[in-house]
Amino acid sequence: MVTNPILSIRDLRIRFRTNDGMVEAVRGVDLDVGAGEFVAIVGESGSGKSQSVMAAMGLLAGNGEATGSIRYRGAELLGLKPAALNAYRGRKLAMIFQEPMTSLDPLFRIGAQIAAPLRKHQGLSRKAARARALELLELVRMPRPEARLSSYPHELSGGQRQRVMIAMALANDPDILIADEPTTALDVTIEAEILALIAELRQRLGMAVILITHDLGLVRQHAERVYVMKAGEVVESGTKRQIITAPTHPYTRMLLAAEPEGRKAPPPDDAPILLAARDLRVSYDLSRGFLRRETALLHAVDGVDLTLRRGQTIGIVGESGSGKSTLGKAVLKLVPSSGTVRFEDRALEPLDRAAMRPLRSSLQVVFQDPFGSLSPRLTVGEIVSEGLLVHAPQLTRAERDLRAAQALAEVSLEPALRNRYPHEFSGGQRQRIAIARAMILHPKLVVLDEPTSALDRTVQKSIVALLKDMQARHALSYLFISHDLAVVRAMADWIMVMKDGRVVESGPTEAIFEAPQADYTRRLIAASIKG
Known part of the structure; x- marks a missing residue:
């Protein structure tokens, strides 16, 4: 139990309206975070761990609704209008998302994107904001930080984009940094660097960290306390030592054994x-340059x-x-x-x-970023069967729908889910949809x-x-x-x-x-x- 937590969640319940009716994603979650504490929320895809913190940030999808209580230093956040929430978002609570490429605007340079929250929340001039953006890139140890201010997101590697996201999150000195699967798209050496960086910044800046992850290896390295979630509920919580060495719930033991x-x-x-x-x-x-006098390959x-x-x-x-x-x-x-x-x-x-x-x-391919490669305007059934329109035009709509249902079943997704849209799925579920889309053509x-x-x-x-x-x-x-x-x-x-x-x-x-x-x-x- 945390004495005087800075973030306290009580009886949090989250539901989503879907074509198949109401879906309950989070069921009565209680969670506390103390000042300067490193807390991990662990669970499988679809366990509700990301949605729980999304509710705290006021970032639920339009078809979602939350009840219960989410208090930051005693102030109720749940139910606040966006304008009121903006006094907390980015300033007191900041978030690093799972997929940095979809979180960064491809049309703006890195320096401008880091400077935007500084100008909005602190009223800095353009010049002062750029100087602070450079300081932040240096803080997260970005290689060649001054040059990177002029780069676009697509010109950076995955690890560099995640450093930019951390710099943006730290821009206004938050009390709590929420890291939602911050290393899933990174190779092992960069993953180790990013998590060591977050841990170092936490110590230097005195902020709390909430790490949302499916990887218990990361919990072993960094967390102090752990919440284990399954099917929208917290099934076990305790210190890292308790959870890792003496888990009491069968689900926690299964996660520890999974490999x-x-x-x-x-x-x-x-x-x-x-x-x-x-x-x-x-x-x-x-x-670079109009005349391209120097060749750089x-x-x-x-x-x-x-x-x-x-x-x-x-x-x-x-x-x-x-x-x-x-x-x-x-x-x-x-x-x-x-x-x-x-x-x-x-x-x-x-x-x-x-x-x-x-x-x-x-010749088929499954890309690294499933959310970026799935059309948000098509249902999952339409996405999975889209290739059949080109490569099997003789099939009727009903036959394509049946093939989509079979492909989803092959990747362990309920065929009935094909009437939903990509944003209604967790990151792991979206990856399985992308695999189904490739496999439906029998490559x-x-x-x-x-x-x-x-x-x-x-x-x-x-x-x-x-x-x-x-x-x-x-x-x-x-x-x-x-x-x-x-x-x-x-x-x-x-x-x-x-x-x-x-x-x-x-x-x-x-x-x-x-x-x-x-x-x-x-x-x-x-x-x-x-x-």
Whole structure:
């Protein structure tokens, strides 16, 4: 029990109006946060942990309603009008969201976005706000902070964008920093840096931190007290030591035990080659100025060779900016590249967009950011079945709907949910929707770009098992891009380690994990060990 908490939540209940009726997301939650305390809220996707703090920030979706009490230093927040809430949001309570790319405005430079809350809440001049923005970027240890003030969000890596979000959250010296899955999209080394940064800033600035996460490894490292949520309720709470070493609830014990399992056997030596790339290169021109007198090329993929057999999974690992996602896009001809790519012994480089279209059903991709890749205006059923309009135009609307229901069932989502919209789902559920959309076309090759980054460990286990089962039944081949080495180890039979656009090491999965040859590989593996 916390004496004199600065944030106190009592009997919080949250419901959403949907096409299928009212859905109760949070059921009678009680929660306290003390001054300067580091509290973790842990639970699976859909447990209600994010919605609980969204209610405190007044950020529930338009179809949501909350009852109960949320008090900050004795002042009731629940039910306040937006204008009144703005006296607290950003000033007393600040939030870092799970997906920084969708939280940053792509049309404005970083400096302007950090300066905006400073000018609004503190009345700073443009010049003073820019100076403070630079101080904040230095505070979060952004590389080349002055240059980054003029950058757009798409010019930054995932870790750099998250540092910008932290800088914006700290702009007005909040009492409480809410970090909602702040590292799910980051590789292990950057994840460790970001969480160490948050912990350091908490100590330096004396603020409280609420960490919302599905990863109990992070709880072991940083939290002081823990709330465990399941199906909208707090099922257990206590100190970190109590929760980690002596959990009393079966659900907590299940979370602690959850870890992707098994090892994938390699395909037979005589398995046919499905995809082969040779000397693959992707470069970007970074020259600036009207006359572009100086040539500056970024080699995102620099001379990579790759051979993928039918039924094989190649895991591609590396830090943000290593080129692993760009490599996945290059083999699918989603970005301009040089070198050769052959799919089923057919050269892809001469094919234009129209010639590639018949092959797209065989070459599918699941992107890292499910919310950004799902149309907010379509129902989930329409999103999942959208590819059938192009690749199976003979199907009737009813047949497409049936296929969508089957695809959702395959990824462990209730088919009845297909009448809802993406914003009504948790991050993990949206990721499963994105997987269903790719699998509905029965592809031969799937590029999985961080497909489990937004999922809690228990759901990761089911998704890994699902992907393996589908691979075995349909002889699928995967390029599995991930920063989560535990998942890669369970999924892949071969691993490629990338750094600065090049492959620094590759080989069978167990050989890479048990006896890594490159210093960089050893550093990645060491950073993935938590607790």
